[in-house]
Amino acid sequence: MKLSSLLHHHGLTSNFAHDPEISSITADSRNVGTGCIFVALKGTKQDGRHFIPLAVAQGAAAIVQAEEAGQHYPSQQTENGHTALIITLPDPARFLARSAALLAGPQPEHIAAITGTNGKSSTADFLRQLHQLRHEKAASLGTLGLISDVSLPPLPSLTTPDAVTLANTLAALKAHGVNHVALEASSHGLQQHRLDGVAITAAAFSNLTRDHLDYHHTLEAYRHAKLHLFEKLLPEGGLAVLNSDMDGESYQALCEIATRRKLNLRTVGATGKTIRIVEAIPTPQGMDLTLQLHGRTLPSLHFPLPGRFQAENALLAAALCWDDDKEAEAIINLLPQLKGVPGRCEPVAHLPNGACAYVDYAHTPDALEHVLLSLRPHASGRLIVVFGAGGDRDKGKRPLMGQIAAHLADEVIVTDDNPRSEDPATIRAEILATAPQAKEIGDRKKAIQTALAGLKEGDVLLIAGKGHETGQIIKGETHPFDDRTITATLAKELA
Known part of the structure; x- marks a missing residue:
């Protein structure tokens, strides 16, 4: 893809006399080669701008960096006989994620992103299992790595992988016929725009409690990072699934976003309107659940895992799984076949x-x-x-x-x-x-x-x-x- 075409996708125009062919993009200078765009991101420990000379010397076609008020930037930089074009943007991380997705290729048609303090891994894994029980090729990505019925290289042990790895993995899954993906969306990943290039079709929010304040500093900032998934990344009219028993402030904020953006809202839990837990009786092997679906009481079923929170995560996954309400009861009836997630109770x-x-x-x-x-x-x-x-x-x-x-x-x-x-x-x-x-x-x-x-x-x-x-x-x-x-x-x- 020509640099001018890539910039056009972002609503930008190219004023450069040279229009190089772009084959890859990265924020890691060690991966830079001919035809690559190096995005110089400023992290918590290192500043990518320090590696610009190295990236240029290794043959980078262009450098993308953040613009700062009052600073003048040259249009190009030369190192070791190599010249790279210099592009300054207000949000390089977002450019990286969206460009990586464009260069990687088509993504699966159904991508559900799950956020929340607790329950992301279990919900993502349960959703993958439900799709597979329906004989649909599926995958889950997150803390447990990449789990799928197709063989691909393992992912790094991050809740949300970097934007380039994520885009390449999604494209590879699509190429292997996988069209249902459950993806963990961490607050770090959301704030750092790692998911901005993902074609998300559904999103779930499990709960919000104290965590990662070493990074976000306040609970309000932590909440704001997670709300970004529903405010900006989930398209208008997309499916939003909430655990209605979460803290009131987060729940109210999510409902307001859902109303304003016309999201298809489903809620689960003790006060859920889509799936309500009427009764959960612990047994030696799990629990017996009595549920209501849209107000109608369903026959009792056995959920084979201990812990009410596991049942709540499974209901989040179930509510993410159906397109047509006519499929809902059949999907709920698959819950007794779910298997436990490694290291989760x-x-x-x-x-x-x-x-x-x-x-x-x-x-x-x-x-x-x-x-x-x-x-x-x-x-x-x-x-x-x-x-x-x-x-x-x-x-x-x-x-x-x-x-x-x-x-x-x-x-x-x-x-x-x-x-x-x-x-x-x-x-x-x-x-x-x-x-x-x-x-x-x-x-x-x-x-x-x-x-x-x-x-x-x-x-x-x-x-x-x-x-x-x-x-x-x-x-x-x-x-x-x-x-x-x-x-x-x-x-x-x-x-």
Whole structure:
């Protein structure tokens, strides 16, 4: 594609005498070659403008950078015998995402983006499963990577991949005949415009609670980043699905956006108008659900996973799945066939005395509260929790998580999560400040082993915080550590 054509797609005109052929675009100078546009983005740790000379020397056809008031920019730059055109724009990140999508090619026809503090991974995976149960080729992208019934290279372990990777992956899925995609939309990805080139047709919002304040600083800014999905990226008239039981301020803002933009609004939950949970009775293998669809009570069904929050995520997925309301009941009837998502309230060990252990990704106060409340009905004995908190992240949630654990669990063991560059003992102390009766065992494996050894008949153990992760980050190094495998192995040794 000629540079002039690419600029035309953005409503821009080209005044350059030279009109190079563009074959790729990147924000990573290491990937620059002939025919490439290098977009110099300013990140939290590095400024892409520092790499412009390197990108030009490697043969970049053009450089895109942010314009700043009062600054004069040359029309081109030469390095090592190579000359690149210089383009200044108010929003280079948006240009990157939209251009990457244009260069990558067509995307799947149905792309649902799911946002919220908790539940994104489960909802995306459940939606993929529902499509596949309907014999439709489908994929999910997010924290768990790329999961599909077609074979493609793995994605980086980010909730929302970078814009170029995302565009190329979507185009590859389309080329392989996949037309239904469920995509996690993180607040970071939304604020950094990584999804601005995605042809989203539906969007869901699970909930909003405290998280990522180290990045967004305030809950209002965090909410605003997530609302961008419904305010700007979902086209007018698109499908919006909400958990009606989320906080009132977020719910009201979403309803106002839906009304103003004429979105097709569906709500689920205890107060949902599309799918309402009338009753959820815990059972040893999950729960029995009584639901209403548009006010009509449906026959009771068995949902095979523990935790009401998992049922809520499954209903979000179901409401995203149908185009015609006539299909709704048939899709809801598929819920008993759903399988659990790795590291999401996942049962990983059963002891001979009837005690059991679960692993969950809960790493926010709200998520920890929900999973503990969900597991309580399954514990005829005690409810024990082992957890920690990540380093280099929002410190304010640590005492909140300690308080919740102390209030909802019968026994608490505070251990290390991913301390990263912080002192692990300091992180534990901040949690223990509100859970003074908790045991402190820094070594995570020893903490799990101690908890398992103390389990009695009817006890339930929750190991929270890392879920599906297979590594523990300490002082910049990732050490192999999988809560699920370690817990299962230790339980077998005890048995």
